[in-house]
Amino acid sequence: MADVELRQLRYFVAVAEELNFGRAAERLLIAGPSLSQQIKALERDLGVRLFDRDRRSVSLTPAGTALLPHVRALLARAEDLRLRAGRMSGSEPVRLGYVSWLPPHLTARTAAVAQLHVDPWVAPSHTQAARVADGSLDLAVCWVRTEDLEQHGLSARLLGADRLYAVAAGDDASGVPARDTAVLLDDDTTSWSSWNTYAELLARDTGAQLVHVAHGGTSGSAFFDHVRRSDRPVINNPKGQNGVMPPGLTQRPVISPEIYWTWSLVRRRSDIRPEVLAVVDALCHDVGDLGLGEARTWIPDGDPHKR
Numbered sequence: 001m002a003d004v005e006l007r008q009l010r011y012f013v014a015v016a017e018e019l020n021f022g023r024a025a026e027r028l029l030i031a032g033p034s035l036s037q038q039i040k041a042l043e044r045d046l047g048v049r050l051f052d053r054d055r056r057s058v059s060l061t062p063a064g065t066a067l068l069p070h071v072r073a074l075l076a077r078a079e080d081l082r083l084r085a086g087r088m089s090g091s092e093p094v095r096l097g098y099v100s101w102l103p104p105h106l107t108a109r110t111a112a113v114a115q116l117h118v119d120p121w122v123a124p125s126h127t128q129a130a131r132v133a134d135g136s137l138d139l140a141v142c143w144v145r146t147e148d149l150e151q152h153g154l155s156a157r158l159l160g161a162d163r164l165y166a167v168a169a170g171d172d173a174s175g176v177p178a179r180d181t182a183v184l185l186d187d188d189t190t191s192w193s194s195w196n197t198y199a200e201l202l203a204r205d206t207g208a209q210l211v212h213v214a215h216g217g218t219s220g221s222a223f224f225d226h227v228r229r230s231d232r233p234v235i236n237n238p239k240g241q242n243g244v245m246p247p248g249l250t251q252r253p254v255i256s257p258e259i260y261w262t263w264s265l266v267r268r269r270s271d272i273r274p275e276v277l278a279v280v281d282a283l284c285h286d287v288g289d290l291g292l293g294e295a296r297t298w299i300p301d302g303d304p305h306k307r
Contacts, residue, residue: 008042094279
């Protein structure tokens with residue numbers, strides 16, 4: 001037990017929540033093989049197997065299921081200790097949450113203005129926005145709509161944008177009109193609420209075909225299985241934006257229009273602490289509009305960055 005690290009416990013929780021090593025690695029911003037090695041080391045140090053895994057699935061063992069709530073409680077106590085120490089030292093950090101993407105050189109860009117703590121609990125966009133609203137976070141990088149900002153009393157600055165592509169079987173890498181694509185709608189509305197809203201608006205505006213899927217099929221290996229069964233190229237989502245393309249599948253740029261997913265940096269409107277405002281300015285001041293106002297691009301109605 002002396003060798004167990006908090007970092008490994010966070011990795012355990014991420015895999016337990018995703019039940020997919022690839023998605024957990026993306027969420028943690030580490031390489032898949034490194035995550036697998038760390039979980040094996042944790043299992044060795046604890047003396048129990050935490051996961052049953054094969055080529056197609058990952059599941060918690062009875063020991064893993066029993067330990068998960070205790071690990072979450074331990075990590076919560078560790079976070080509380082860190083925050084208490086920060087308050088004692090007079091240098092409480094600005095707490096930043098995210099979904100699956102963070103801008104490059106994050107620490108270097110903010111080091112001169114504030115101490116930044118990137119929260120380890122990765123969660124969907126709607127959850128992170130709510131955490132900012134209730135004070136659990138000071139800032140979050142997430143996808144929001146204007147109605148979310150009004151509901152929660154938040155403000156948003158544009159921080160980044162992903163141009164989404166389609167994935168198709170075969171080797172045709174030519175552009176595909178959005179109307180000839182499919183976009184997946186996940187039955188897990190708790191985890192995929194923001195993506196489902198985006199997908200429905202995309203289908204409404206462009207004519208893309210909505211396809212209902214279950215069990216997190218909008219990302220990871222299950223997503224690629226849907227692509228192989230589809231008679232249309234399938235729109236990827238931001239969670240898989242930088243994933244490795246399996247053999248036999250090809251990325252195809254979406255055209256007419258080009259479709260974008262925006263990343264906002266959100267804060268409470270009432271939070272005007274100098275260190276929070278300084279972090280926002282340090283990260284957003286030179287972003288520009290990222291070409292989102294051009295006629296060939298599409299972002300959904302209600303996006304705070306739509307022009």
